[in-house]
Amino acid sequence: MTGLDQHLPALQVAVPMVASAFVVLLNPKGLAWAATTAVSAMSFAIAIQLTMLVTAGTPLTYAMGSWPAPFGIALEVDSLSALLLLVITGASTIALIGARASIDAQIAADRQIYFYSAWLLAVAGLAGIVVSADAFNIFVFMEISSLASYVLIAGGPDRRALPAVFKYLIMGTIGATFYLIGVGLIYMMTGTLNLADMELRIAGVSDQRPILAAAGFITVGLALKAAVFPLHIWLPNAYTYAPHMVTAFLAACATKVSLYVLLRFDFFVFQQNLDGHTFQFAAYLMPLAILGILVGSAVAMFEGNLKRLLAFSSVAQIGYIMLGASLLSAAGLTAGIVHIFNHALAKGALFLALGAFALACTSLRFETIGGIARAMPWTFGAFVLAGLSLIGVPGTAGFISKWHLIGAAMELGPPGLALVAVILISSLMAVVYIWRIVEAACFGAAPADFPDVRVPPLLVTMIWVAAITNIVFGLVPDLPLELSRDAAASLLGHVK
Amino acid sequence: MEFLGLYHYWVFAVLLMIGFYAVVAKLNLIKKLIGLSLFQAAVFLLYITMGKVDGGTAPIFQTASQTNVFSNPLPQVLILTAIVVGISTLALGLGIVVRIKEEYDTIEEHEIQEIDRR
Amino acid sequence: MTPENLIIAALIVPLIGAVLIALTGRINANLREAVTLTTAGTLAYIVWNIVPTVFEGGRPAVTLAEVMPGVTIGFEVEPIGMLFAALASSLWIINSIYSIGYMRGNNEKHQTRFYVMFAVSLAAAMGIAFSSNLFTLFLFYEALTLATYPLVSHKGDADTVKSARVYLGLLLATSIGLFLPAIIWTYGVAGTGDFVLGGILEGKIAGPAVGLLLVLFVFGVGKAAVMPVHRWLPAAMVAPTPVSALLHAVAVVKAGVFTVTKVIVYIFGVDFLFSEPSSGWLIYAASFTIIAASVVALRQQNLKRLLAYSTVAQLSYVVMAAAILKPLAEIGASIHMVAHAFGKITLFFAAGAIYVAAHKTELFQLKGIGRRMPITMGAFTIGALSMIGVPPTGGFVSKWYILAGAFQDDNYLAIATIILSTALNAAYFLPIVYMAWFMREDVPPEKPHGEAPWPSVLALAITAALTIGFFLFNGPALELERQLFMGTS
Structure with missing residues (x-):
């Protein structure tokens, strides 16, 4: 490793965080946008480089301030983190490049610099969660990213964003505080905050009540932040009323990062040590996952607002990820983790396309998007591609996760068939809700005063980039699959 | 009376629940935020009390001859960070409430829902 | 290359x-x-x-x-x-x-x-x-x-x-x-x-x-x-x-x-x-589809819907033939794909040509149309005969092989299905042919029309010719499938 490579885990967080302070100084706003995009792209480059290093060899660790773990704060990048870093920085970069017109339309010019600053803070916070190997550090980054995303969501022109974000703030803070309580209890019993150290020391006290309580607090708190059904109620409104580009960015990665921490804690720290935790994890989360899949998809089928529809679909997709994890097998975890990646591709592209639709439509409801397919054929084409990926049509990324998920469910034997049925039924529901949009866009009556809006070429390009990645990773899924498989193996290495 | 001996846990639990109750039950957004602050403050107490060692003093390095018992300083440091986080959250929350007041002219949750439904 | x-x-x-x-x-x-x-x-x-x-x-x-x-x-x-x-x-x-x-x-x-x-x-x-x-x-x-x-x-x-x-x-x-x-x-x-x-x-x-x-x-x-x-x-x-x-x-x-x-x-x-033995249901499902779809076709008044149900029945011929699980029947299955394609495309071309030229879609409107559109209805007749399986059309060849396969296994269900459905096919196709050629128009068209545009007529003439041609020159296709099924089993 060259000198710079060594510092990449720290730079991954530091670059956007430092830059966010300086973006505020940039005027005019075009410059702020350019700088933000450049920084985000740089983060993406760092993430790619980190992924290459991880796939080439051992996980990277970095001791902040050269204090060795477990005394200092350690950063660690392994396959799972690398996958999420790619998702976070990739989603941010693609959304930012295309975002200019949409942000100009939605956010007042004088406030844009703060908006971009918050965006970079969100990137830094999310990346920070993923690279941290320290429980308390994760909390701090979690709050940084949450505070920044509250600001981003509340930045839109729709006033309904405000109550939505307030609800998100309350629930997010409760979730984070629960997590903090859990960490505190563990610290009390083990005297460490380093995850790896915690895992070792917890063995000696695993029969103690506070550890059980801690496991409960942490799981519930993170499930709240990750919008695991039925703790998802903050999500639909927050996604619906946020500025469109923010939705595209956050829908791709925000909840997934909390899921990442959940997986880290439940598999890495607890599984090996708590008697019956394996069973408890599966027994509680699998029914919730199934309910989330079915209820989320069902609500999406009857929803009238397109963004809300996709938000409820996200609830269902989080269910897929949880379902894969709750199978507690290598195949299941691989499926769940790879779905983190694949769902980000599909949802990101879909929300970006909705952002483009919104440039012409008065609102994003079924009644108002009639004729959009003719007005924006290219954007609409990409929307359909991404929609197919969400459904899980072969040749798309969504199919890869579904294939693995069904395969993992079938490993269970006859009871697994019920899970297969759930997955397939929900896929069919996805057909329904995606196709309702397609029909409305193609055949719906266009309003008489349909504005003649051209989608900015940069945005169309980015929507297509996002859509094409769905196809690319549907046909050549080696990279996410390898990372997921490796991540699953390393997580399961910690299961008895 | 062993369970009273761990009275600081009781303080923690009671404060936590008072805060939680306010968040869930109060309709006024400011009161919700007050509840949230209480909720967080309870956790601060949990951390700080856990670091206390009987007879321990402040962890300031003294001469080698003195063998003082120190309280654990790490939870205090951690909670300093958490307090900062809590204050930022509160500030942002209040900021949002101000914006809600501007837009809806009320800070009662049910009234806001009523307005949105129209 | x-x-x-x-x-x-x-x-x-x-x-x-x-x-x-x-x-x-x-x-x-x-x-x-x-x-x-x-x-x-x-x-x-x-x-x-x-x-x-x-x-x-x-x-x-x-x-x-x-x-x-x-x-x-x-x-x-x-x-x-x-x-x-x-x-x-x-x-x-x-x-x-x-x-x-x-x-x-x-x-x-x-x-x-x-x-x-x-x-x-x-x-x-x-x-x-x-x-x-x-x-x-x-x-x-x-x-x-x-x-x-x-x-x-x-x-x-x-x-x-x-x-x-x-x-x-x-x-x-x-x-x-x-x-x-x-x-x-x-x-x-x-x-x-x-x-x-x-x-x-x-x-x-x-x-x-x-x-x-x-x-x-x-x-x-x-x-x-x-x-x-x-x-x-x-x-x-x-x-x-x-x-x-x-x-x-x-x-x-x-x-x-x-x-x-x-x-x-x-x-x-x-x-x-x-x-x-657990695979035996397939032949019953296919037989049922053949008979049921034919009966439904019998009751249709719209030409294209009739053809659609006829297709449902004909497709299950292929499935049934494959389900007989005997080499000759498998050959019949693949040959029927081709034979049916020629016949059915002719029928649809004809139906489309009638729609373009006369804007007619219902069966009762077709009285006497053979005189106005002789080429189209001639092709239609050939297609219909192929569906029924009358020589000299392609439909006869595939039916022959399916029957032969059924006899290989003494599969009387398949044989009975084929006989019954042939009768039903005749019952819904022949009246159309009869109406078109031998009955008089009861309502004269608003403006007199002849054949559809020439590319359409050319196309349906070609497919009609192919339908007959497949009866006469099916050797290569048969040989290809025979290699596959007879060479190995």
């Missing part, structure tokens, strides 16, 4: 054609249609160039990518697929000629989109025909469903959208809900989904599970339209006639029965399935 390159070319040429059609469509309609015809011709030329290799026993194969370990995107040409590809690519030329007459005669809108999606559908059909494993087949199967959706919903009015929704919904629901789990199950137990002569499942799965897997496959392939998953076919009647021809003769339903046949021959293996 090597056969391997030809396979790739067969997949890419229609796609290039689609792009060119889209580009030229903005400039000039004549140029666009010239590009369509050129593409169709090129594709047929390429496909027919693979034929000699397969005839000599060659099995050219290409593997494009390994998506997941053991799951590849690959192509291999074998006799059944060769037959399907040759059929589809050749009929595309004729269909394009017909389309030009029909679409212009009807002043249809969005003609460029129509030709583009047609070309894409053909690319998908080529992918299905040449795929070397279940995954690849599924990929192109879904692509075909999606590519035909804009064609079915071409008119775009409320009724059409509703019917197109049934079309897409049923095909996607069956494929995702049943076909996909069947594929994953197969990969799970066999570790592969490659098409291997003799099957890959023997010894991997036994007892009732075989029957269940077969259920998933047969009903999962909704395009084969075994009842009760046939509803999409009548629903798709809202489409323009050239699209109906594509659905019924060129690609879509053929892809369905082709897939079922391939699964039986190459995934289960004929002998393995024969030895498993």
